[in-house]
Amino acid sequence: MRDFSKDRSALALNTATLGHNLEGQGAGWSPEQVIDACAARGYGGIVFWRRELGTRAFEIGYRVRAAGMEVAGLCRTPYLTGREAGSDDEIRASIDLAAELGAPSLTIVTGGTEPGTLGLEDSRKRLTERVAHHAEYAVQTGIKLALEPLNPMFGGNRTCLFTVRDALEICREIDAPNVGIAIDVYHVWWDRTLPAAIKESTGRIFGFHLCDWLEDTSHMLLDRGMMGDGVADLKSLRRAVEDAGYKGPCEVEIFSADNWWKRPPDEVLGIIVERFQTVC
Amino acid sequence: MRDFSKDRSALALNTATLGHNLEGQGAGWSPEQVIDACAARGYGGIVFWRRELGTRAFEIGYRVRAAGMEVAGLCRTPYLTGREAGSDDEIRASIDLAAELGAPSLTIVTGGTEPGTLGLEDSRKRLTERVAHHAEYAVQTGIKLALEPLNPMFGGNRTCLFTVRDALEICREIDAPNVGIAIDVYHVWWDRTLPAAIKESTGRIFGFHLCDWLEDTSHMLLDRGMMGDGVADLKSLRRAVEDAGYKGPCEVEIFSADNWWKRPPDEVLGIIVERFQTVC
Numbered sequence: 001m002r003d004f005s006k007d008r009s010a011l012a013l014n015t016a017t018l019g020h021n022l023e024g025q026g027a028g029w030s031p032e033q034v035i036d037a038c039a040a041r042g043y044g045g046i047v048f049w050r051r052e053l054g055t056r057a058f059e060i061g062y063r064v065r066a067a068g069m070e071v072a073g074l075c076r077t078p079y080l081t082g083r084e085a086g087s088d089d090e091i092r093a094s095i096d097l098a099a100e101l102g103a104p105s106l107t108i109v110t111g112g113t114e115p116g117t118l119g120l121e122d123s124r125k126r127l128t129e130r131v132a133h134h135a136e137y138a139v140q141t142g143i144k145l146a147l148e149p150l151n152p153m154f155g156g157n158r159t160c161l162f163t164v165r166d167a168l169e170i171c172r173e174i175d176a177p178n179v180g181i182a183i184d185v186y187h188v189w190w191d192r193t194l195p196a197a198i199k200e201s202t203g204r205i206f207g208f209h210l211c212d213w214l215e216d217t218s219h220m221l222l223d224r225g226m227m228g229d230g231v232a233d234l235k236s237l238r239r240a241v242e243d244a245g246y247k248g249p250c251e252v253e254i255f256s257a258d259n260w261w262k263r264p265p266d267e268v269l270g271i272i273v274e275r276f277q278t279v280c
Numbered sequence: 281m282r283d284f285s286k287d288r289s290a291l292a293l294n295t296a297t298l299g300h301n302l303e304g305q306g307a308g309w310s311p312e313q314v315i316d317a318c319a320a321r322g323y324g325g326i327v328f329w330r331r332e333l334g335t336r337a338f339e340i341g342y343r344v345r346a347a348g349m350e351v352a353g354l355c356r357t358p359y360l361t362g363r364e365a366g367s368d369d370e371i372r373a374s375i376d377l378a379a380e381l382g383a384p385s386l387t388i389v390t391g392g393t394e395p396g397t398l399g400l401e402d403s404r405k406r407l408t409e410r411v412a413h414h415a416e417y418a419v420q421t422g423i424k425l426a427l428e429p430l431n432p433m434f435g436g437n438r439t440c441l442f443t444v445r446d447a448l449e450i451c452r453e454i455d456a457p458n459v460g461i462a463i464d465v466y467h468v469w470w471d472r473t474l475p476a477a478i479k480e481s482t483g484r485i486f487g488f489h490l491c492d493w494l495e496d497t498s499h500m501l502l503d504r505g506m507m508g509d510g511v512a513d514l515k516s517l518r519r520a521v522e523d524a525g526y527k528g529p530c531e532v533e534i535f536s537a538d539n540w541w542k543r544p545p546d547e548v549l550g551i552i553v554e555r556f557q558t559v560c
Contacts, residue, residue: 152432153431153432157497165473190442192443234398
């Protein structure tokens with residue numbers, strides 16, 4: 001397992017952690033301010049969200065690399081299934097944006113249950129078809145697609161993949177070199193079958209996300225914990241992922257409307273570094 | 281699969297569906313009012329919560345049976361793990377109460393992560409020890425203990441069992457005739473491995489709970505859907521459970537602070553019957 005106690009190069013900030021940097025939300029920082037603050041603290045990378053980039057994706061990506069970091073990823077495609085699924089054009093545009101930014105991968109949160117269907121089989125079938133279709137385009141631009149399973153509380157309207165094994169089955173069915181999995185400890189820490197699924201995912205893990213599951217989670221979306229404040233066994237999870245060959249960035253992604261989004265971003269960035277080097 | 285279109289004898293009301301009948305919550309009905317209303321509509325049984333019984337468990341149980349129904353279960357033991365775990369005496373008292381009421385089974389919601397531990401292994405070990413211990417007492421009073429896995433959104437402070445397979449593993453380890461599983465569609469509908477786990481649970485399924493998972497679930501605890509209003513494949517789930525030998529009551533348990541708890545209880549009881557006979 002990599003030793004992070006003195007090395008921050010694998011540490012990446014997902015900008016959601018600072019409240020997405022949007023005007024009036026969290027820090028309200030510009031991408032440039034985030035880049036400078038992360039670079040100053042020795043972060044290795046940043047993951048952006050589409051809405052933060054506007055028409056400046058290339059410029060922002062360039063600035064990240066000029067600051068000695070990497071763009072670690074882009075969040076995310078429009079939904080591929082469910083009532084709010086995006087069109088093929090919209091999904092292709094998100095792939096283009098990832099390429100323009102210089103991101104190696106684009107996260108997929110699948111979207112929910114297909115309208116008029118019950119259970120998950122129809123949705124998974126539709127998902128597989130759409131991912132396979134867009135993977136062919138993405139591979140031409142060098143973009144990897146990372147399927148992110150979500151906690152089952154997000155069934156219905158946000159996801160039809162709930163475990164790493166769910167995602168792995170889609171990957172195997174599509175069998176494309178650029179279709180893999182993003183593993184977020186918040187979503188999968190509870191799964192007893194996780195170590196086996198991670199082992200079988202060797203070569204297909206495209207992302208690893210850090211935060212923590214708070215013992216008393218108070219809100220479905222916006223009450224994630226800082227690493228070390230919850231009950232997830234972060235070191236064991238990272239060991240499992242690294243034993244399966246993952247050597248990429250560890251992306252800190254904390255949605256926290258009532259706590260971390262209200263704190264000064266400098267403080268948040270500092271605490272992340274400290275926790276990353278001690279409890280992760 | 282049993283034909284419910286003309287037969288309501290398997291239909292049981294979990295009193296939580298009427299806001300627990302507590303003063304000022306939901307119906308605010310007495311147990312007697314619930315019993316009479318269910319009997320009048322042809323329900324086959326009722327599941328109570330401990331706090332509704334006071335010192336009248338025997339009397340209430342008697343009244344249910346006198347009305348031609350059965351007590352279908354009792355909710356629930358105090359937690360067995362986590363920060364809010366109950367004492368052995370408290371757990372034994374809940375078993376005594378189930379016996380006094382004449383309930384065949386007592387549901388176990390396990391409780392959360394053991395204090396000072398990360399992940400779930402320590403909590404599951406503690407859970408197994410405590411269930412095994414109390415099962416020995418329960419068997420003397422003819423009470424079955426039904427481990428209920430909860431949706432992973434309840435990890436941390438409410439459960440350390442998230443899937444039917446999680447519960448089945450504990451059952452197998454304890455290997456007592458009165459330790460089994462309560463399967464609630466709300467908690468497990470999303471699980472792709474569920475059909476296989478249900479099949480392996482033959483003989484160990486002590487309860488089956490009906491409600492629905494709403495596409496846009498708005499609250500972690502109190503936004504369950506009426507059968508037919510959500511995306512769970514209820515008929516497939518019931519078929520799987522019955523194929524595994526389950527012939528017991530189907531217990532309708534809907535926590536719904538902003539919808540069903542606000543409606544007149546007579547209306548709710550009527551709609552349950554209609555949905556039970558059509559979409560379940």
